[in-house]
Amino acid sequence: MSLSADIEQPDDPGARGPSKRAVEIVVSLILIGLAAAVLYDSYGRGAGWNGGPESGFFPARVGWIFLAGSLFLLVQAFREPPAIFATWSQLLMVAKVFGPLALFVVLVEPLGIYAAAAIFTAVFMPIVGGARWYTVIATSVLVPLVCFVVFEIEFLVPLPKGPLEAMFGY
Amino acid sequence: MDDFSALLAGFQVALSWHNVGFMIVGVLLGIVVGVLPGLGGPNGVAILLPLTFGMDPTSAIILLSSIYWGALFGGAITSILFNIPGEAWSVATTFDGYPMAQEGRAGEALTAAFTASFIGAISGVLLITFVAPLVAKFALRFGPAEFFAVFLLTFCSFIGMGKDNRIKILVSLCIGFLLAGVGMDTISGDLRMTFDVAELMRGFDFLVVVIGLFGVSEIFLTVEEGLAFKGKKAAIDLKVVLRTWAGLPRYWATLIRSSIVGMWMGVTPGGAIAASFMGYGLAKRFSKRGDNFGKGEIEGVLAPETAAHAAGTAALLPMLALGIPGSATAAVLLGGLMIWGLQPGPMLFVEQKDFVWGLIASMYLGNVAGLLIVLATVPLFAAIMRIPFAIVAPIILVVCAIGAYTVGNSIFDIWLMLLFGVVGYVFKKLGFPLAPMVLALVLGDRAEDAFRQALLGSGGSLNVFWANGLVTTLVVLSAILLFWGPLSDLVGWARSRGQGKPALGAAE
Amino acid sequence: MKALALSAALVLSATAHASAWEPTKPVEVVVPFGPGGASDQMARTIQGIVQKHNLSSQQLVVVNKPAATGGEAMMDIQKSMRDPHKLLTTSSGIYMTPLSTKIPVNWRNFTPVGMLAQDEFLVWVKNDASYKTVQDLLAEAKTASPAMKIGGGGSKREDDLIVFSIGAEAGVKLTYIPYKSGGEASTQLAGGHVSADTNNPSEDVANWRGGQTRPLCVLSKKRIAYTARSRATRPGDIPDCGEQGLNFTYNMLRGIFMPGGVTEEQKAFYVNLLKKVSETPEWKEYLERNALLPDQRFGEDFEDFLLSDEALHKDLMGKAGFLATN
Structure with a gap:
């Protein structure tokens, strides 16, 4: 099984990418794993009928159907006609959004959501491109600021805060 | 017609200058909290509740219920523009609303959604005005078995057709059910499928999953196709409102059907979420253009919005008449009532006439005010589509993250949002339908609870599900709806065979 | 002016220090x-x-x-x-x-x-039920088949514990039906889907005043002290369960x-x-x-x-x- 399937325009590197079949197989394997975990947990707690269904009864039944469905998907995946899931250049674009977003979530814990949002915006906009530097700065300052006013001050909804907010006494 | 004069007196109360002012402020605040995912409905009302402690109860409830109307209207905006349901009940609105926006018909979709909301809400208020005590009594007939039957009916009206890969529909449903089962089990008090991970105790909140599955994944799909929102050429003048209105009378059947479904679900605390899915499912099934649903069909926006709002409004009825909150937001309002020293329940209609009829009158006026305000904002919101992607995308993602956090005040939920964003992206590319997963996630555990409560009570006998006329009717209706698809396929097949034409469905 | 402001600030900070801790956010x-x-x-x-x-x-x-x-x-x-x-x-x-x-x-x-x-916790029944005391309720429970249903909020929580303890004291089998909240249990009681519930006053008072449910007794050592309003019956008139021969109490x-x-x-x-x-x-x-x-x-x-x-x-x-x- 090759991970790359070259179709349509084999000469154009932009049109290459992971094959749909490979992704289908990986997904169905993950689903099978989840189904196994569900069954393990449900039978561990009791999935029988004790004057009515026990707490594991439904998850276990659904788990079996889920397992059967996932196995079927695995078989189906091998019969999938060759096609690509997405081209590498498309995936690169997705990664350009995913990367900064993951960074943002990592930073929420230590820095608080507002500072993290400022950094995220400042990183994201230049990577995606199409915005001038002053727009980038204005957006990355204004968005967290407006959120802060709306949530912390107006609606009294406490969001994660970090050292920066602590300096101002929040 | 004693009630009618009471209602007129109510209009006088509600129409005083300061109450109209509160109404407008409330609707605007509601739109804001409705647009921000995670902050809508119950949270929004709860957050603003303390502001009203100093006010007189009538003004306070007018302010709060206007927030509720505003939030109901506002939930549709992000669903249509960005595929991010601001509220659980606007998930079904994304199915056709977002494709419409992508085609550059955002203004039309927004107008349809707002108008449908208004029609739904007004039918709910009419119900409250004229048949309150009668209908309120009916709600009491719903025990666990009946609740289960209602959820079954919702599932059956939504599923059972579908041209997607059937195994994928099934797997998607299973995932939804299992996600719904994670966390504390109401019936046994056990923690299920948490694998001793403390963060999983809370289970998977519906909104967090949906923000990721629909909203974040949509951004991934958008960048894949070249960093710009489609539908940039959305018309942004107010004429779109009139043009859309001209086309609406054609869909009278859908509007009436959804209103009835919504009122029914609101009164029998089935809820606005179930109502919106059921409204959509039934419209898809009975519409001549059913095959076009999911591709940007205006009927697919009208149906769930009407049903959700009829339900959301009708849900206030059991609260006022019986003191039973029909929805989480109603529960917060109920808490508010008690803080102002009012005791909800049948006596409220007797002891606090001014208050009740003032509130009911404000429902009419609040919805009219709400409709005018949101329609005026249609061009504004449609214009958002013209802002460059590089600016809008980070704002959407930050707001999504805040929304995911506020649902359960947990940073872990932001991670989940990201995870489900990836899941949604992969699933959409592989052709897994997401709607069944979402439906099972919202209603799965409630259906299971009701089923098990019913069996506990009957000592394990399944007879409870055809023990009385009401539950039997519901179960039979569900069965009919479930087999409607295969049956009509069969009929169609037989007919085309009789005419010697190849069967249409055979190739699929 | 500046000096004045400064001294005012000093006085302020001095009082702040003198008085105890206060929240800063x-x-x-x-x-x-x-x-x-x-x-x-x-x-x-x-x-x-x-x-x-x-x-x-x-x-x-x-x-x-x-x-x-x-x-x-x-x-x-x-x-x-x-x-x-x-x-x-x-x-x-x-x-x-x-x-x-x-x-x-x-x-x-x-x-x-x-x-x-x-x-407080009370034993509530539907308003038109025939039971006058908690003993009437338990007497019927002895012969009920399937077992009598009693509703409450949550599983393995207060209500569940109370229902178990009452059943144990009276020697009858009761089926506890857990609902999401006490309010839901109260509604289900009003609809006659359970025979009783063990709610707090706040959870059932709406239905009580509306003539849907009524309390049999308070699961407490003493009666409720409040004597004001609440329809025909005043909370203070509700007997404690001890008066009706049920000794289990819970607060x-x-x-x-x-x-x-x-x-x-x-x-x-x-x-x-x-x-x-x-x-x-x-x-x-x-x-x-x-x-x-x-x-x-x-x-x-x-x-x-x-x-x-x-x-x-x-x-x-x-x-x-x-x-x-x-």
């Missing part, structure tokens, strides 16, 4: 239940009173963390060691949740601030905790705040409306209560088989 009140429930109402009532009477320079902010019947809220407080800007409203769940699940929290790691009241604390590791001054601020809150007319009205037993305890008094109440729960839950295994 909004205080989060974590409620281990959803919006609209009894705990939430208490938190929001306190929030409203503090705001209205200006009892604190900083606002209180209510945050609901209902997951895992309060387990999540307790984990949050456990994690917030030494944070003086966080409070937790509590009920018996403070020991019941850790005992019935494996959630690794213990109130001994928190700082008990004070108990504000105790909640639930309603109190406030802080995270562990806070200083004495910080705790003192909140003790003071709560004392001030409890003196306002709004608070008295709140107590009366929900027929709460006014029972305030602070400091060691509160801690002693917690210890004995926890031991009681451990015993009852052990008998009922609610304790988490392994």
Whole structure:
């Protein structure tokens, strides 16, 4: 099984990418794993009928159907006609959004959501491109600021805060 | 017609200058909290509740219920523009609303959604005005078995057709059910499928999953196709409102059907979420253009919005008449009532006439005010589509993250949002339908609870599900709806065979 | 002018130092239940009173963390060691949740601030039911098949424990039906889907006043002290269950905790705040409306209560088989 399937325009590197079949197989394997975990947990707690269904009864039944469905998907995946899931250049674009977003979530814990949002915006906009530097700065300052006013001050909804907010006494 | 004069007196109360002012402020605040995912409905009302402690109860409830109307209207905006349901009940609105926006018909979709909301809400208020005590009594007939039957009916009206890969529909449903089962089990008090991970105790909140599955994944799909929102050429003048209105009378059947479904679900605390899915499912099934649903069909926006709002409004009825909150937001309002020293329940209609009829009158006026305000904002919101992607995308993602956090005040939920964003992206590319997963996630555990409560009570006998006329009717209706698809396929097949034409469905 | 401002600032800071600790940012009140429930109402009532009477320079902010019947809220407080800007409203769940699940929290790691009241539990039946006393109800339960259904909020919680204990004392088999909340149980009772429920007054009073349900007796050693209004019957006229020959009693604390590791001054601020809150007319009205037993305890008094109440729960839950295994 090759991970790359070259179709349509084999000469154009932009049109290459992971094959749909490979992704289908990986997904169905993950689903099978989840189904196994569900069954393990449900039978561990009791999935029988004790004057009515026990707490594991439904998850276990659904788990079996889920397992059967996932196995079927695995078989189906091998019969999938060759096609690509997405081209590498498309995936690169997705990664350009995913990367900064993951960074943002990592930073929420230590820095608080507002500072993290400022950094995220400042990183994201230049990577995606199409915005001038002053727009980038204005957006990355204004968005967290407006959120802060709306949530912390107006609606009294406490969001994660970090050292920066602590300096101002929040 | 004693009630009618009471209602007129109510209009006088509600129409005083300061109450109209509160109404407008409330609707605007509601739109804001409705647009921000995670902050809508119950949270929004709860957050603003303390502001009203100093006010007189009538003004306070007018302010709060206007927030509720505003939030109901506002939930549709992000669903249509960005595929991010601001509220659980606007998930079904994304199915056709977002494709419409992508085609550059955002203004039309927004107008349809707002108008449908208004029609739904007004039918709910009419119900409250004229048949309150009668209908309120009916709600009491719903025990666990009946609740289960209602959820079954919702599932059956939504599923059972579908041209997607059937195994994928099934797997998607299973995932939804299992996600719904994670966390504390109401019936046994056990923690299920948490694998001793403390963060999983809370289970998977519906909104967090949906923000990721629909909203974040949509951004991934958008960048894949070249960093710009489609539908940039959305018309942004107010004429779109009139043009859309001209086309609406054609869909009278859908509007009436959804209103009835919504009122029914609101009164029998089935809820606005179930109502919106059921409204959509039934419209898809009975519409001549059913095959076009999911591709940007205006009927697919009208149906769930009407049903959700009829339900959301009708849900206030059991609260006022019986003191039973029909929805989480109603529960917060109920808490508010008690803080102002009012005791909800049948006596409220007797002891606090001014208050009740003032509130009911404000429902009419609040919805009219709400409709005018949101329609005026249609061009504004449609214009958002013209802002460059590089600016809008980070704002959407930050707001999504805040929304995911506020649902359960947990940073872990932001991670989940990201995870489900990836899941949604992969699933959409592989052709897994997401709607069944979402439906099972919202209603799965409630259906299971009701089923098990019913069996506990009957000592394990399944007879409870055809023990009385009401539950039997519901179960039979569900069965009919479930087999409607295969049956009509069969009929169609037989007919085309009789005419010697190849069967249409055979190739699929 | 500048000098004046400076001296004013000095005076201000001097008084600030002289007086005890005060919060420097909004205080989060974590409620281990959803919006609209009894705990939430208490938190929001306190929030409203503090705001209205200006009892604190900083606002209180209510945050609901209902997951895992309060387990999540307790984990949050456990994690917030030494944070003086966080409070937790509590009920018996403070020991019941850790005992019935494996959630690794213990109130001994928190700082008990004070108990504000105790909640009563009553046996409610449908208004048109034939039962006059709780004994009538139990007599019918003896012959019922399938077993008589009694509703309540949550599984392995207060209501479940009460139903088990009543059944054990009377020697009858009762089926407990857990609903999401006491309010839902009350509605189900009004619809006749269960024969009785064991709600707090606040959870059933709406249906009582509306003529849908009525109380048989209070599961308490004494009758309710309030004598005002509430339809034909006054709460004070409801017999206690002992008068009807059912000896089991149960009350639930309603109190406030802080995270562990806070200083004495910080705790003192909140003790003071709560004392001030409890003196306002709004608070008295709140107590009366929900027929709460006014029972305030602070400091060691509160801690002693917690210890004995926890031991009681451990015993009852052990008998009922609610304790988490392994």
